[in-house]
Amino acid sequence: MIRISTIFIAICMVLVAASLGLILYSVAGISGMESAIVALTALTFLILYNAVSMRLRDRTDVGGQIADLSRGTADLARQVAEFGRRLAAVEGKVVSANSAGADRIQAVVGEIGELGVLVKQLAVSVASHDEMLASNVPTAAPARKPDNEQQNATPLSAEDTGVPTASAAPVALAEQTAPSRSLAQILTAVKNAVEENRIDIFLQPMVTLPQRKVRFYEAVTRLRDDKDQMLAADDFISVAEAAGLIGRIDHMVMLKCVQVLRRLMVRNKDVGVFCNVAAATLGNAATFAQCLDFLEANRALASSFVLEFKQATFRNLSPAESENLAALAQRGYRFSIDHVTDLRIEPRELADRGVRFIKVPAALLLDQRQTSASDIHPSDLSDLLGRFGIDLIAERIEGERAVVDLLDYDVRFGQGFLFAPPRPLRPEGASATGGTSPSKAQESNGSGKTASIDSPAIDPPRATGNAALARRAAGPD
Template sequence: MIRISTIFIAICMVLVAASLGLAVHAVAGFSGTESAIVALTALTFLILYNAVSMRLRDRSDVGGQIADLSRGTADLARQVAEFGRRLAAIEGRVVSANSASSDRIQAVVGEISELGVLVKQLAVSVASHEDLLAAGAAAAAAPPPAARPAPEPWHEPAPAAVQQAPVARPAPVMTSAPAAVAVEAAPRPQPQLLAAVKNAIEESRLDIYLQPMVTLPQRKVRFYEAVTRLRDDKDQIIAADDFIATAEAGGLIGKIDHMVMLRCIQVLRRLMVRNKDVGVFCNVSAATLANPANFAQCLDFLEANRALAPSFVLEFKQAMFRRLGPIEVEHLAALSQRGYRFSIDHVTDLRIEPRELADRGVRFIKVPAALLLDPKQSSASDIHPSDLSDLLGRFGIDLIAERIEGERAVVDLLDYDVRFGQGFLFAPPRPLRPEGASATGGATPTNEFGNPNGFSNPVPMASPAAEPTKRATGNAALARRAAGPG
């Protein structure tokens, strides 16, 4: 629809042209035809001038509109980016809140389970004390036997709560270790050992001992290795070297590895509360890796705890890596895809292919200190032991010297550029202390028995009956104080 201003301008131009024609006819004496020609010429000129001026005005208006549109688009993009950042921040807060809530729920559930176990222990302790009091009353009524009261305290079976407390004896700090070693060294027939392992698994009598791995030469704790122990129905300790072969033969190693992974993840979560840089090494049997059913169960558990993969190292024997089959290779690849790293222990020689190991996800190799410092290894292997750490480092593998028992070995290993060390010199495998896992700080000096001052006396922590010794918080600490003196 034509605008009113355009119509008004057209009328004005016609009037101006007509006025010009009349003026020329009246003043100049032009004829009517000539005056009409002059009027039409003037009208044509005015029309052209108006069209050109309107085109220029419209072009300038379009340019301004385009500039305004560009500025509006830029402002809209900035607002969208700002909304995206705010949305990402809100999502991060929601995820952190959900994680914190789940951690609190797990802590509450653990506290409740601790309280339940402590109540059971307290009931057992009270019942045992009542039996002892009844036996003492009967003994007081009857004539006391001669020469029997002295050994009685050593042969009377103590309740579970009492057995966890270290016995005070006038001996050095490590006097409890020989007794444990004696129990572990006691030979058992194969059927009896298999039955003991089955009962220990069914009753969840599995203990996790932690031995620190320290940085050299600072001796700051960087990792912990989880060492597995089983306890029979008499609370005698069965070492891993004694029951692993029997468990593999009896098809029980899958359950043991799954239980050990569960305990190690729990320990790692507690350690990371104090120190985010700490890690845990967990031993896995070759039989579990080769069994699809057992491995699937462990893989589901590790998938659920994928967030802890950078701090959770799965440890395998060197002999297993040298005879990998298609199934084992596929299972290792599945673990590596989920971010888990591997370690190799039980190294018997230094014929190592770092490139192949790095491709399979190996990031740590534990070599006995005696093997590294053995002069014969320089001729038996393709590389001198002093250059092994640099060679492994080129492929992202760290060398850990284990079984270090003397300061002289530490000095020699520093010349080999070894970054990590493990052994009785720093700390022996210890159960968790009552207030939680072992300290996450640096390793403390050791005495002649290899017992660091920073570690308390052993406190069993394997089965649910002993699990409350992992930490002492809130009501659990009060119940433990009530049950402990018994």
């Protein structure tokens, strides 16, 4: 459609040419034919001028449009290049994810292979027991004595453990079960044991699952009377707390545990020791001050020295006990909770207080009634605690079936008589090779005796599948 401006310009050119011819006719006296020719010629020139000027203007506009198109093409090329880069990055992430998935699959395949080996070992052990029963060979029954915390442990014989006799025989003389006593006799025995430093440390390993490699040791406290008879934990803890002696016992146990840890770390830097601390020690200002000074002097071991408290202690902390706990956490020490009676656990609150381990009995984890009694299914407890940096340890494991069930719960650590019972430290002169080394790694215990803590009488646990053998040697967990 012709634009209005073009029509207006054409009218104006006609008027200009007509005006020119009229002027020539009327003023210059030129004839009408000549005036018309001149007017027509002027109109032709005007038309040519207009056409040329419009062509030049259109060329300029086309040049600008071409420049704009070039810029748009360049922008489009840059966007395509950016999309290509992003696509390459996405492809790289997909490839890395696939490789990571392949690595995880390989790890799972390796664990399944290890589990298969353990199952084969279990099958061989069961077959050997069946052969023994078929041939009417008597087996020793486990001698058990109820003890919720700790029990006197007799070292295993050389035939049971595969360790030379010299590593276990020297400590067998003092491992006798104490007879029943009255409270007065127990109190006297505890006082004498504390005064004469007759406090022994037994070590029980905590192993990784399913590899069963020793990762930590728990220090179990034993007291000896003047006849070298052991006092069970249930016999002396309540009496020591009532008499105000539990703080001194904990302080002496901490000293021995640090000595043991230093010796163990000479051979393995990744090992750790769990040391039990009573609530009375945490709440007593004078006793706790001594323990804090000692732990402050050994802050270099804080990452490997774990202080263990009961679940009831954490649930009933007083303001003073909370401040003391925070003081320990500020010095880098980590905490563990044991004697767990239910799974109503607040992992965020525990993590804020410095708890990094929770020990739950295997029977409690595998109890189906806990599904309705707790806020979370037991099979999800390990993942929940792991999100807050807390490791779950299943304790009191006595059977291979429990290990298999716990692997479905993603439990990383285990402890119990299935792996190894609590065993005492070797006395002076005992070594893994049966020789003597009186000048190596001896620590005085204050009663004229020395104990070598360079090589504790605990060997790496082996999955024998025979929990009754361990219980026969050391009693219940």
